[in-house]
Amino acid sequence: MNLETSLSTEEVILAAARKVFESKGFDGARMQEISDRAGINRALLHYYFRTKEKMFERIFDEALERFMPLLSTWDQDLEESWELKLKRFIIKFITFLKTNSMLFLLREIIRKPELLASKTEKHRKKLNKFVLYFDRLKQERLIRSDVDSRYIYVIIHSLCSFPLMNGIVFSYSLRISPKEYDELMTGYPEIISDLLIQLLKYQKN
Amino acid sequence: MNLETSLSTEEVILAAARKVFESKGFDGARMQEISDRAGINRALLHYYFRTKEKMFERIFDEALERFMPLLSTWDQDLEESWELKLKRFIIKFITFLKTNSMLFLLREIIRKPELLASKTEKHRKKLNKFVLYFDRLKQERLIRSDVDSRYIYVIIHSLCSFPLMNGIVFSYSLRISPKEYDELMTGYPEIISDLLIQLLKYQKN
DNA sequence: TTTACTTTTAACAGAATTGTTAAAATACTA
DNA sequence: TAGTATTTTAACAATTCTGTTAAAAGTAAA
Numbered sequence: 001m002n003l004e005t006s007l008s009t010e011e012v013i014l015a016a017a018r019k020v021f022e023s024k025g026f027d028g029a030r031m032q033e034i035s036d037r038a039g040i041n042r043a044l045l046h047y048y049f050r051t052k053e054k055m056f057e058r059i060f061d062e063a064l065e066r067f068m069p070l071l072s073t074w075d076q077d078l079e080e081s082w083e084l085k086l087k088r089f090i091i092k093f094i095t096f097l098k099t100n101s102m103l104f105l106l107r108e109i110i111r112k113p114e115l116l117a118s119k120t121e122k123h124r125k126k127l128n129k130f131v132l133y134f135d136r137l138k139q140e141r142l143i144r145s146d147v148d149s150r151y152i153y154v155i156i157h158s159l160c161s162f163p164l165m166n167g168i169v170f171s172y173s174l175r176i177s178p179k180e181y182d183e184l185m186t187g188y189p190e191i192i193s194d195l196l197i198q199l200l201k202y203q204k205n
Numbered sequence: 206m207n208l209e210t211s212l213s214t215e216e217v218i219l220a221a222a223r224k225v226f227e228s229k230g231f232d233g234a235r236m237q238e239i240s241d242r243a244g245i246n247r248a249l250l251h252y253y254f255r256t257k258e259k260m261f262e263r264i265f266d267e268a269l270e271r272f273m274p275l276l277s278t279w280d281q282d283l284e285e286s287w288e289l290k291l292k293r294f295i296i297k298f299i300t301f302l303k304t305n306s307m308l309f310l311l312r313e314i315i316r317k318p319e320l321l322a323s324k325t326e327k328h329r330k331k332l333n334k335f336v337l338y339f340d341r342l343k344q345e346r347l348i349r350s351d352v353d354s355r356y357i358y359v360i361i362h363s364l365c366s367f368p369l370m371n372g373i374v375f376s377y378s379l380r381i382s383p384k385e386y387d388e389l390m391t392g393y394p395e396i397i398s399d400l401l402i403q404l405l406k407y408q409k410n
Numbered sequence: 411t412t413t414a415c416t417t418t419t420a421a422c423a424g425a426a427t428t429g430t431t432a433a434a435a436t437a438c439t440a
Numbered sequence: 441t442a443g444t445a446t447t448t449t450a451a452c453a454a455t456t457c458t459g460t461t462a463a464a465a466g467t468a469a470a
Binding site: 023024025026027028103106107109110111113116117120127128131147148150151153154155157158159161162163165166168169170172173174175184187188191192195198199 | 228229230231232233308311312314315316318321322325332333336352353355356358359360362363364366367368370371373374375377378379380389392393396397400403404
């Protein structure tokens with residue numbers, strides 16, 4: 001077996017599949033379109049991945065695996081200031097989202113909720129690091145303590161995710177081109193970092 | 206023709222179609238599932254709506270029509286304080302989202318971007334009311350002027366939309382049941398209203 | 411009750427799509 | 441270079457899904 005070219009064929013297929021699945025979703029994706037895009041015969045998809053379902057799961061898993069490392073931001077070392085941690089997370093998260101469709105994950109989870117539980121089982125523990133970290137910050141009187149950490153979680157993730165997944169709609173609503181919207185969004189991570197920090201800062205009164 | 210029952214059959218179909226389209230998307234929806242849910246023969250769907258496509262457009266249009274009135278919040282009367290306007294909008298918006306899937310709209314727009322342009326053409330003018338209103342507030346020195354109104358637009362809409370469309374994922378990440386998440390979210394509109402007001406208030410320095 | 415019209419159904423046709431298989435092409439090794 | 445294993449393709453089988461149609465059932469009105 002030629003590992004070299006075999007890997008590359010598989011990669012070519014996966015890249016094509018990723019594109020098609022991300023824009024069309026599982027149900028809208030066509031094996032034909034994927035093979036066309038990859039420039040190979042349709043039967044070859046089945047040779048490598050057996051079924052559409054299996055191929056999809058591979059794509060889905062990989063997206064999830066790329067995401068999970070971001071959560072290590074919230075490991076509890078208190079060396080680094082929470083402001084820096086937050087800024088770092090926001091930038092990493094938004095960068096991640098630019099190359100990985102969150103909408104894709106979300107859409108497919110809603111189509112088939114089992115995906116969420118089965119695929120993230122092994123990361124289960126990591127998931128509540130955020131809340132633990134922010135609760136700790138409150139205890140230490142480093143941030144305001146009158147907002148439930150779970151709200152903070154929801155707020156930060158919403159501010160990062162939605163502007164990217166909803167880009168088309170926002171650019172249309174704001175009456176600017178998608179390109180202009182992208183440009184506008186280059187300043188966005190900075191802005192929300194600052195706003196969030198300002199908001200969360202410990203308020204003595 | 207019996208208008209009574211005819212309307213109600215159509216309504217029954219539309220309700221079923223709405224459910225199926227919203228959870229499965231256009232591509233995942235099956236005419237059979239819709240007719241089963243409506244308790245009628247599949248051919249009847251075609252009798253009333255001709256094609257799946259046409260039926261879908263009806264659902265999509267209606268969702269959009271229900272949404273558009275919310276935008277009138279940003280008509281420029283300066284009688285009502287901007288804080289109240291904002292709070293009112295957030296509550297109305299979140300209430301709207303609870304019964305109308307934003308994810309549905311978004312997913313389908315990405316599948317077929319023409320939907321956005323063609324369907325919102327007639328509402329085009331309303332779309333930038335928000336930005337005009339907030340620019341005005343800045344002029345009048347009622348809110349801080351160092352944040353682009355378009356960012357404010359994006360931030361507010363993200364904070365309202367994403368927690369609802371992403372509910373399943375958030376509840377899973379926070380390790381609470383969907384029911385508990387819903388309960389948690391009852392306090393959410395109040396919280397973000399307050400936070401946003403606090404954030405936007407004119408900052409004398 | 412008969413007639414005409416509307417609504418609903420069962421059966422079918424046609425198209426699209428996934429997955430299989432056997433053979434052809436290619437690459438590897440002795 | 442001959443032989444073997446791997447990769448790729450063309451052709452096909454099976455299923456699923458949409459949309460049509462003709463007939464049946466139901467409704468209203470004369």
